[in-house]
Amino acid sequence: MxxxxxxxxxxxxxxxxxxxxxxxxxxxxxxxxxxxxxxxxxxxxxxxxxxxxxxxxxxxxxxxxxxxxxxxxxxxxxxxxxxxxxxxxxxxxxxxxxxxxxxSSFASGLRQMYQLYQDAMAIMSYFGKPDFFVIFTCNPKWPEIARELLPHQSAVDRPDLTARIFHIKLQELLKDLLQNNCLSKIIAYIYVIEFQKRGLPHAHFLLILVLENKLRSTDDYDSVVSAEIPNPVTHPLAYKTVSV
Structure with a gap:
């Protein structure tokens, strides 16, 4: 500048x-x-x-x-x-x-930041507090990234490639959350995309469920939250996703 x-x-x-x-x-x-x-x-x-x-x-x-x-x-x-x-x-x-x-159309300007903040506060005020906090991180070992790298390159060397692949997968995640209801029916959501120092993007989501699908017991939370590696036999797709 x-x-x-x-x-x-x-x-x-x-x-x-x-x-x-x-x-x-x-x-x-x-x-x-x-x-x-x-x-x-x-x-x-x-x-x-x-x-x-x-x-x-x-x-x-x-x-x-x-x-x-x-x-x-x-x-x-x-x-x-x-x-x-x-x-x-x-x-x-x-x-x-x-x-x-x-x-407000100028990215990271004061008006845009103030407008986004007011929008987020309005959503929370109307729909209530969020039920899920989800983090979606770019994996530099994703096969879609690895197969497009040139010889002797790492994912860090190709920010254009990692950003495009992350965006495509992010759109698929939004489809799973909002259309396929993989975490139950969502009535409102907010997310922000950030970049790590090494150039890999990640997204933070706040998800608000419809009233009848709110999580109210430990069994409800256990049904959607897991700290274990998925079973490769019963959940092969989930296992492949987290084991790359």
Whole structure:
């Protein structure tokens, strides 16, 4: 990210290429030649590939922030009142005209985080406290990941691959929970996705059951919670899932 956000004109990164004939050429940070490659060599670059992905996202984020900064008029029209109220609460009434609004569509922005928090509190207030806390973690040994790795690669070297496989399996988990009712009928749910330091994603779920299916005894909990390895004969699919 270039600058601290207070500059009159947003600066972009200054990229110079050394040409083969010895000259220098300045190019845009979104120049086509930085993004299209023949073959898969870039995916074999290990940590440099991770840096490449972060760099691409940084450019996306910078362009999105540039758009928001230069289109404040349209955003102010829809959010003028809220902007003034927020400024007053923050003790910034003398600086209202200089505030830059980040809409709730901007990921990890204050408005988005506040909106998600209010949504979660509203769900809990209406449906009651959650019955299940479920954690779903990406397994780097999943066969779908292992068979797509290039020679001498580990799952950590391919964040694009692990993220896509995790997303597919997450959608299947949601289908099992919400449509197949594998943990009984769920009336409401909340989940958040986080990433470990080594790049593997995991999701945290809060699940709320319908009133007639609430867990009320130790036998009810024992029927859905197990700390044992599933029996490979009676539950082969469950055993295969947890034994990889």
């Amino acid at each position: 270039v600058g601290n956000g207070h500059e009159l004109h947003t600066a972009n990164r200054d990229i110079l290429l050394r040409m083969r004939d010895g000259g220098m050429q300045r190019i845009s940070e979104i120049h086509l030649s930085l993004q299209i490659r023949n073959g898969d060599w870039i995916q074999s670059a290990g940590c440099l590939y991770q840096q490449y992905i972060v760099d691409q996202y940084a450019k996306i984020e910078q362009n999105w922030l540039n758009y928001l900064k230069h289109n404040q008029v349209s955003l102010h029209t829809a959010d003028l009142y809220n902007g003034i109220i927020n400024a007053m609460h923050a003790g910034e009434s003398n600086n209202i005209s200089h505030r830059i609004i980040l809409p």
